[in-house]
Amino acid sequence: MKSLVLVAPAVVLLMSNAFAQSYPSKSVSMVIPFPAGGAVDIVCRTVAQRLSEIWKQPVAALNRPGAGGNIGVEAVAKAAPDGHTLLCASTALSINPALTAKLPYDVMRDLIPVSQLVVTPNVLVIHPSVPAKTVRELTAIAKARKDAMTGGSAGPGTSAHLSLELYKSMTGAPVTHVPYKGSAPSLIGVVGGETDIAFLPTSVVNPHVAAGKLRAVAVTTAKRSVTLPDVPTMHEAGVSGYEAAAWSALLLPAGTPPAIVNALYADIVETFKSPGVQSAFAKIGGEPIASSPAEFAPYLEREIAKWRKVVAAAGIKPE
8 A cells, every 4th residue: 555655646646647738638728807909918929929939829819808807717717727728818817807896717726826927117297387307206295285196097996096006105195096998098197188197018108208298207116127227116216115007917817737837837947948939028117027837826815915905995895
């Protein structure tokens, strides 16, 4: 009996490795829980195309929008855990548990984080009419004006909105949130002076910063943006510990064999070596990450906890 017990794990490992080597054995579906055309969609489709080339199997990028992304996420959470249904998610995956009263899934229970793909920094930009050149100066002016300062966002619950709420909660700056229907209207609002400040993606604001129509005072990521190397992070600018960004990531249904998870991650790393993939990311201001499952899982758990606190502090009630 003892010899059988010792041999069994080795047999399981060999079977698991063999399973991984034959993966994928058929076409793969990559569910994107948002409409086509956005930054997350571009990242997902770029990765899907390269994976199909590596695997010699079709990878169908399927947009399943609705309910803030929850419809697509639920579909993957309930899919067969054989590695042939992938979820290409965004920051909304970590935000929705705080915004939705009754989710039909549990992120950390029903999904396996495989890899964070790309991070797109938001930038805190100021209309030139506001005489602030640093985050500290902006905070002081906001407090002096009390509730008169306004901050635009791409809409309630978006990463831009919660980047603003995180800033407010960490500094005590009284800024009135002005929601728009998307990044483009929010950009028009701050460029035109309808709002004083906004948190917007680097790819959106860079031309306006270069033209002097907006003043960039900080990026929201833990590291400086490669496209705005002279702009400090919020942490460097005096908001200690601040970090918020728009990101995309790949996940699998819970129960997927570890060998499949690891094989998929290895192929993601291979995907990121492609100059075409890197170029596609750069066009939307995306900075490649390709974090491992062991790195991404705890990060996602921390993000969920962080946004719960921010949403509660902002007085946003789950719907």
